[in-house]
Amino acid sequence: MSYDPPPAAGRPPGWRPRPAPEQPTTFLPKIDVLDTEPLGGRFAHEPEEDDTGRIDDEPLESPPPPKDTARTVVRSFGELFITAGLVILLFVVYEVYWTDLISAGKQNQATSSLDTKWKDQDTVGGPQRGTHYDLAEGQGFAKLYVPALGADYHFTIVEGTTDADLDIGPGHYIGSALPGQPGDFAVAGHRVGKGAPFNDLDLISSCDAIVVETVTDWFVYRMLPTSDEVSGWAAGKGAQPQCKGVAPLGGPYAGLVGQETVLPSRGDVIAPVPHKQDLQLPAGQEASLMTLTTCTPKFSASHRLILHAVLTNQYAKDPKQPDKVPPELKETD
Template sequence: MASTDAASTDAAPSDAAPSEWRRYGRTGGDRWRTLASGLGQTLVTAGAVVLLFVVYELWVTDLFSSRDQDRLADRLATEWSAQQPAAGVPTSPAEVPVGQPFAVLHVPRLGEDWSRVVLEGTSEEQLSQGPGHYAGTAMPGQQGNVALAGHRVGRGSPFLDLDRMQPGDPIVVEVADGWFTYRVLADGQDPNGVPGQQIVTPADVEVIAPTPGGAADAAPTGAYLTLTTCHPRYSARQRLVVHAVLDGPGVTRAQAPDGPPALTEG
């Protein structure tokens, strides 16, 4: 009997070791499963946040910008209807406070009825509502460079398809008493060597100089219009730039109640 008890006592430790190992093994596995589960949940949450951000940037901001554009267009229509019509040629807008709308941009190449209200200033506060005018650059119809910026993607995506612009395409700027028509340059057309379209870095600010590509403090040598946006799509690494030149003196509303013929060019 004693021998049986001794055998049982001797067997206990040998049976206990595998049991303890199994218990510790289960605990280690549980820890890894818990970590993996937590990591998976974190990744799912992060993915959902990224997806929501993309939806917000690409669609929700477009809705906000569209509402802003409707409001700004109504405001300009009311202000312009109260002004005396010009006789002769349209008047270039006087100095405009930052944040105020002052013109409507029409680009037939971007859509049959494509138009956007332009605000003074190029901070995000302005660009979230529509294209913005670089403060200090020329006003429509003036000698110099009318430089405008707009988002490529999100916030209404006004310049989403700016890369579709072709030499000779009209860009019409509507002001209180008429319209000024610009035409996209062909490479080699401009005597100052201004190209019709180029891709530059954000540091290449000379594209909005009085003569694009020239010195910021030099006198203008022509009447230009420059559109700038991010490039490529979904990136701010570079800038896509389109240059156009003024095509004639402009027309008043009295001369062309429905706008210049360029508005109907496709």
């Protein structure tokens, strides 16, 4: 008979100890947690670069927008036009305003010198009468008034038509007739900038007075009829009092009108008989004309605006009444 040991205190009868588990005969390899070999993918301890050079845990960037070539071209042209506009604006300011200031100073100096010369001649014993003029290029020798352009319109006329001469004021074409003489007394002037003495030349109408003062005399020229006034002149505008002595010219001057536009090459407009450069009339058959020339249209030199006027009156200056002026100077608008 077998012997069962008494149960231990607190153990139920029939208790048997649980047999110990069998020990495994195969062991898993030990993992070295200090191994520094990095794991790839999401187990990596350090961020890895992909084959594009981007670190895989950096946020993705949006791709740059495609270039708009048309917008770039428009922007470039816009900047170019703005720059060109500023350059043009500066040029206009210089040409219209700055050169006016410079020419105004030169014109004032020329007028002052001419006044002094005339005063000195009066002091010596009176100016020499006749057709003698003390001419020197760039120097003033007469004064120009156009009452229709305002009571304050007056300029000293200098000898010569070079750029330097016209910077001073209206310039007399060298070799053309002198004030009051038979032939064509021709004068040029700027229309824009540099004093712009002939800026409003196109506003002069037929029969308007163009008065020239010299050391001894006042000469009054009046503009000839325009092309659309020739027909019916006598019964029309020609009947007005101020048009006395003004009429369409005949003979070698037939067809000459008060205002015309020509190319710059038409130098024959200032010939003794305008438009007939080679025609020479016998003494006593030449008319006493005055021709004014300037550029047209404004801000352009493509053409020339021409005004033709005829001598209608002459007044000798009275040394005893130096302030006496011809009545035509009062014909202001």
